[in-house]
Amino acid sequence: MTVPPRLAVLLAAVLLLGGLSAWAVVHAAARAESRGLPRAGEPAAGPGAVTLATGQGRRMLFRTMAWGPHRDEVVSVPADDPGGPRVSSGVRCLRFHASSGTGACLQAEHGPLGDTYRAVVLDARLRERRAFPLAGIPTRTRVSPSGRMAAWTVFVSGDSYAGTNFSTRTSILDTRTWSLQDNLETYRVLKDGRPYHAADVNLWGVTFADDGHFWVTLATGGRTWLARGDVAARTLTTVRQNVECPSLSPDGTRIAFKKRVPGLPEDAPWRLYVLDLRTMRETPVAERRSVDDQAVWLDARTLGYALPGDFGADIWTAPADGSGAPRRLLSAALAPVVVE
Amino acid sequence: MYLADSRDAPAAVPQRGRRWAAVPGTVLALGAVSLITDVSAEMVTAVLPLYLVSGLGLSPLGFGLLDGVYNGVGALVRLAGGHLADGGGGRHKAVAVAGYGLSALCKPLLLVAHTLPLIGAVLALDRTGKGLRTAPRDALISLATPPERRGQAFGVHRAMDTAGALCGPVLAFLVLGVAAEGYDAVFTVSACVAALGVLVLVLFVPGRSGGVGAAGSATPSGPLRAPALLRMPGLPRLAACAVLLGLTTVSDSFVYLLLQRRFEVPAQWFPLLPLGTAAAFLLLAVPAGAVADLIGRRRLFLLGHLALLVAYGLVLAVPGGPLPAVVAVLVLHGAFYAATDGVLAAAVAGVVPDAMRARGLALVGTGQALARFACSIGFGAAWTVWGDGPALALATAGLAVSTPIAIAALRPSACSPAGPSACPSRHRTS
Numbered sequence: 001m002t003v004p005p006r007l008a009v010l011l012a013a014v015l016l017l018g019g020l021s022a023w024a025v026v027h028a029a030a031r032a033e034s035r036g037l038p039r040a041g042e043p044a045a046g047p048g049a050v051t052l053a054t055g056q057g058r059r060m061l062f063r064t065m066a067w068g069p070h071r072d073e074v075v076s077v078p079a080d081d082p083g084g085p086r087v088s089s090g091v092r093c094l095r096f097h098a099s100s101g102t103g104a105c106l107q108a109e110h111g112p113l114g115d116t117y118r119a120v121v122l123d124a125r126l127r128e129r130r131a132f133p134l135a136g137i138p139t140r141t142r143v144s145p146s147g148r149m150a151a152w153t154v155f156v157s158g159d160s161y162a163g164t165n166f167s168t169r170t171s172i173l174d175t176r177t178w179s180l181q182d183n184l185e186t187y188r189v190l191k192d193g194r195p196y197h198a199a200d201v202n203l204w205g206v207t208f209a210d211d212g213h214f215w216v217t218l219a220t221g222g223r224t225w226l227a228r229g230d231v232a233a234r235t236l237t238t239v240r241q242n243v244e245c246p247s248l249s250p251d252g253t254r255i256a257f258k259k260r261v262p263g264l265p266e267d268a269p270w271r272l273y274v275l276d277l278r279t280m281r282e283t284p285v286a287e288r289r290s291v292d293d294q295a296v297w298l299d300a301r302t303l304g305y306a307l308p309g310d311f312g313a314d315i316w317t318a319p320a321d322g323s324g325a326p327r328r329l330l331s332a333a334l335a336p337v338v339v340e
Numbered sequence: 341m342y343l344a345d346s347r348d349a350p351a352a353v354p355q356r357g358r359r360w361a362a363v364p365g366t367v368l369a370l371g372a373v374s375l376i377t378d379v380s381a382e383m384v385t386a387v388l389p390l391y392l393v394s395g396l397g398l399s400p401l402g403f404g405l406l407d408g409v410y411n412g413v414g415a416l417v418r419l420a421g422g423h424l425a426d427g428g429g430g431r432h433k434a435v436a437v438a439g440y441g442l443s444a445l446c447k448p449l450l451l452v453a454h455t456l457p458l459i460g461a462v463l464a465l466d467r468t469g470k471g472l473r474t475a476p477r478d479a480l481i482s483l484a485t486p487p488e489r490r491g492q493a494f495g496v497h498r499a500m501d502t503a504g505a506l507c508g509p510v511l512a513f514l515v516l517g518v519a520a521e522g523y524d525a526v527f528t529v530s531a532c533v534a535a536l537g538v539l540v541l542v543l544f545v546p547g548r549s550g551g552v553g554a555a556g557s558a559t560p561s562g563p564l565r566a567p568a569l570l571r572m573p574g575l576p577r578l579a580a581c582a583v584l585l586g587l588t589t590v591s592d593s594f595v596y597l598l599l600q601r602r603f604e605v606p607a608q609w610f611p612l613l614p615l616g617t618a619a620a621f622l623l624l625a626v627p628a629g630a631v632a633d634l635i636g637r638r639r640l641f642l643l644g645h646l647a648l649l650v651a652y653g654l655v656l657a658v659p660g661g662p663l664p665a666v667v668a669v670l671v672l673h674g675a676f677y678a679a680t681d682g683v684l685a686a687a688v689a690g691v692v693p694d695a696m697r698a699r700g701l702a703l704v705g706t707g708q709a710l711a712r713f714a715c716s717i718g719f720g721a722a723w724t725v726w727g728d729g730p731a732l733a734l735a736t737a738g739l740a741v742s743t744p745i746a747i748a749a750l751r752p753s754a755c756s757p758a759g760p761s762a763c764p765s766r767h768r769t770s
Contacts, residue, residue, distance in 0.1 A: 006543045006544065009539075009543060010539065010540070010543060013535075013536060013539050014536065017532035017533075017535055017536055018532070020528065020532050021528060021529040021532045021533075024522075024524065024525040024528035024529060025515055025518055025519055025522065025525045025529065026519075027519075027525070028515075028518075028519030028521075028522030028524060028525035029518050029519040029522065029525075031519070031522070032519050032520040032521060032522060035520075035521075094394075110517070112513075112514075112517065113509075113510060113513050114386070114509070114512075114513035114516065114517075115390075115513075115516075116608060133606065133608035134608070135608065135610045135611075136389070136610070136611075137389060137390060137393045137394065139393065155389060155393055156610060166389065183600075183601070185601070186601070196724075197723065197724065197727045197728070198720070198723060198724040199594065199597065199719070199720050199723040199724070199728065199731075200720065266456065266457050267398070267455040267456045267457055292397070292398070308397055312397070313397065
């Protein structure tokens with residue numbers, strides 16, 4: 001071939017491939033735009049006052065994933081009418097949790113070179129008190145029962161060709177002093193009673209017992225442990241194997257968690273369990289599907305957790321004692337929390 | 341430092357006045373192919389975590405456990421690629437097309453793979469393509485370039501390659517900026533870009549390498565099989581040194597992890613650390629290649645490891661790591677790649693005859709990759725037993741011992757100007 005025909009082939013290919021690329025982008029952009037419009041059959045949402053203040057009735061706050069102008073905003077519904085109209089706050093969060101008038105919101109900021117993420121501490125009226133930059137994609141957040149401490153976990157991604165090395169980074173913040181422990185991996189680890197360090201230690205899913213103590217998942221060497229954390233002593237002590245995403249009950253006696261059960265498919269390996277901390281006995285929850293979420297306690301006896309749904313995720317609920325059957329509580333919703 | 345290259349070269353290719361003009365068209369074409377392919381590959385790499393977590397709602401933890409297996413397979417595929425490419429009088433282009441093509445086919449597969457195991461399989465296939473194409477591509481670069489300009493030619497190629505790697509994420513996030521959550525659009529654009537790369541390879545890279553290698557390459561003597569490679573003067577020592585130094589080269593992931601842990605790098609900067617290394621590599625690759633042509637490739641290869649030694653030393657010795665120290669470590673890390681990656685290929689090309697070029701490159705490249713993999717395992721184990729600081733101190737000590745050994749081993753004693761007969765000649769009949 002001489003040069004002109006080669007260039008002609010190249011030009012034709014550039015036009016064809018460029019056209020295909022442009023079509024794909026335009027198509028995806030149109031789809032993204034349609035997500036901003038409400039659709040029939042979805043829970044409706046309208047703006048209003050959303051607060052974390054007590055004494056305003058029992059209600060649920062969560063991230064709505066329903067299409068429309070309020071998509072991804074924190075919304076509120078009465079606890080006794082979860083299917084009712086959603087009051088939206090105008091605050092967009094990927095992950096959300098709240099306790100005693102303090103909210104933690106992990107949100108994305110859209111920039112020209114991709115999204116960046118930040119953790120925002122909210123006051124009782126969901127106004128920003130302070131924000132902290134995040135190192136990766138948000139996955140979990142929790143506020144301590146008193147509202148003083150906040151914790152979050154992000155995914156930090158690989159850095160090589162077709163990189164598939166994912167790790168987590170978990171931070172704890174004291175909202176009274178604003179002192180941030182940026183990386184819990186700097187804590188001293190006691191595994192099976194002995195000091196332990198390894199490059200592959202990952203921590204995720206903090207749940208607070210009080211302002212000085214918490215539970216968290218510790219992973220190393222392809223296994224996971226439930227670890228007890230001490231903020232002042234900066235120590236992590238492993239307690240039990242095969243526990244992920246712990247969630248402490250309001251009375252502090254039980255931990256709901258996801259457990260890797262042998263024989264399940266590699267991409268859906270978990271079942272929801274509850275561990276009694278006094279007897280160290282595990283009880284399977286009635287949910288038979290694989291749950292990949294840090295469950296929340298909706299009250300002393302009931303768990304809430306996310307499962308994939310038509311609009312990203314739905315919130316399901318099941319009794320913590322293993323009785324009953326799972327029930328869908330909220331559609332197109334993520335990260336629920338009960339406020340009284 | 342000995343490099344026999346320049347003696348025979350002038351006969352092969354007419355000298356031109358300007359250095360830049362001396363970069364052959366084939367090298368620029370292969371550089372363009374790598375640039376385009378890396379734009380495509382890094383588009384996917386950049387959005388993959390977001391896609392898994394936000395798009396598919398998966399928890400990708402532990403996904404990296406299979407990385408080592410993939411790397412091992414990739415290394416073996418690389419040997420096979422080199423072997424296939426040298427067979428039948430030079431099928432470099434055909435094997436390279438197969439490798440680039442395989443990776444290109446993986447991009448549309450991402451549109452239909454929605455579970456972690458499937459996505460992992462697609463990525464493994466993508467890496468197989470990368471392993472297959474590396475040796476024939478580097479052989480084509482070396483065969484198209486007169487020996488005394490190979491350092492520069494590989495430098496130009498690596499710079500173009502890295503430029504593509506830096507542009508990919510930008511393009512991917514531009515697409516996501518226009519189309520929120522448009523991961524399918526990113527994969528489609530990536531597939532189109534990859535197809536364009538294969539097309540440029542097919543159209544603009546000559547099948548029988550033009551330039552120097554075109555006149556056919558006789559083998560020095562007898563049938564050449566893999567053991568013959570190891571009897572080739574210069575190659576075993578070069579390979580041994582690459583492996584020795586590879587055994588003390590801590591993987592990139594560990595370097596960034598150490599920077600995060602030992603230096604006070606603000607969290608939002610973490611994603612920028614690899615970019616720092618890449619930017620330094622991009623800027624230094626061409627000058628480093630040109631310097632290698634002047635002072636000797638092996639000498640620069642060793643200097644690169646000295647730069648790495650200084651980088652390790654900085655991480656160990658500067659507690660708390662102020663910003664200038666972070667920048668210095670990243671620049672030295674990038675300089676290490678600029679002084680070793682293409683330069684090693686150029687050095688290998690200098691001692692392996694044309695007919696075995698791809699096999700020789702694959703052998704040394706694989707040896708180095710496996711050595712680095714072994715180092716990663718050892719480093720992780722040392723970290724577990726002693727902690728991150730002692731592990732790095734151990735690696736630094738290993739590098740400090742290996743580098744002088746390599747300097748001694750690669751000293752041009754047998755091939756000094758006084759005894760050129762002992763040196764491998766170019767083995768070219770043209």
